[in-house]
Amino acid sequence: DAKTTQPNSMESNEEEPVHLPCNHSTISGTDYIHWYRQLPSQGPEYVIHGLTSNVNNRMASLAIAEDRKSSTLILHRATLRDAAVYYCIRVDNNNDMRFGAGTRLTVKP
Amino acid sequence: KAGVTQTPRYLIKTRGQQVTLSCSPISGHRSVSWYQQTPGQGLQFLFEYFSETQRNKGNFPGRFSGRQFSNSRSEMNVSTLELGDSALYLCASSLFGGWAGNTIYFGEGSWLTVV
Numbered sequence: 001d002a003k004t005t006q007p008n009s010m011e012s013n014e015e016e017p018v019h020l021p022c023n024h025s026t027i028s029g030t031d032y033i034h035w036y037r038q039l040p041s042q043g044p045e046y047v048i049h050g051l052t053s054n055v056n057n058r059m060a061s062l063a064i065a066e067d068r069k070s071s072t073l074i075l076h077r078a079t080l081r082d083a084a085v086y087y088c089i090r091v092d093n094n095n096d097m098r099f100g101a102g103t104r105l106t107v108k109p
Numbered sequence: 110k111a112g113v114t115q116t117p118r119y120l121i122k123t124r125g126q127q128v129t130l131s132c133s134p135i136s137g138h139r140s141v142s143w144y145q146q147t148p149g150q151g152l153q154f155l156f157e158y159f160s161e162t163q164r165n166k167g168n169f170p171g172r173f174s175g176r177q178f179s180n181s182r183s184e185m186n187v188s189t190l191e192l193g194d195s196a197l198y199l200c201a202s203s204l205f206g207g208w209a210g211n212t213i214y215f216g217e218g219s220w221l222t223v224v
Contacts, residue, residue: 032209043113043199043215044152051210087152091208095165099152 004088004100011106012078020073020103022088027068032091035062035073037084038102044087047073083107111135113216115200121222127188130219134181134202140164141183142213143175146197155198158183159206190223197221 005023012018024033032051036044048055048062050071055062061074075082085102114133122128134141142157142165154167158177175185181202187194197218203211 030209034208034213036213036215041217043201043217046212046214049210049212089208093209095157095207095209097154097208101151 004090006088006100006103009104014109015077018075018078020086023070024090025069030093033071034089037086039084078107080107113202113214115216115219119220122190126190129184129186132183132200138202140203140206142201143185144199164206192223195223
């Protein structure tokens with residue numbers, strides 16, 4: 001089954017880095033990994049995506065394991081506004097999207 | 110520029126009725142996709158339209174249908190509503206079709222309650 005698996009929840013302290021893991025053990029070489037987050041009562045918001053190499057943008061970094069069977073979303077300094085459900089999504093060439101169940105991130109002041 | 114706009118935001122329908130949800134994509138975006146989100150099943154892909162053609166379809170019954178107009182606006186319809194259709198329905202748009210390597214922009218969703 002082409003699932004992604006994520007922890008149900010994680011906690012972080014404000015101003016500290018957060019590492020959100022995702023397992024995608026059946027990934028193939030051309031599958032992309034996307035991360036989105038969803039705040040309460042809002043639609044999902046794009047965070048980052050990547051294929052093979054690590055990726056950085058103004059919101060976060062994405063570290064992809066060498067065998068590509070797992071990836072980690074890194075928020076360098078968590079703020080209270082980063083509290084959300086984070087979804088790891090695997091996308092193949094046929095545009096088949098496999099959403100993880102999401103990780104609920106709680107940020108403590 | 111304006112984001113993805115969905116209407117209505119909230120609605121209540123009775124079992125057996127049908128419902129139509131509307132989505133206006135970001136200006137210039139030709140791809141519109143629809144998703145269902147429920148506490149039990151999470152986010153599930155319904156279908157995607159690009160330039161008025163359905164390009165991809167998820168694993169939902171034929172009661173779920175959609176269309177896209179020449180101005181890229183899209184509608185989805187659910188006929189013969191069931192209680193299990195109660196969900197948040199999300200619309201998303203993008204410049205290019207598909208997800209791979211693409212950035213998808215979501216609307217705030219339409220909350221459907223079937224009673």
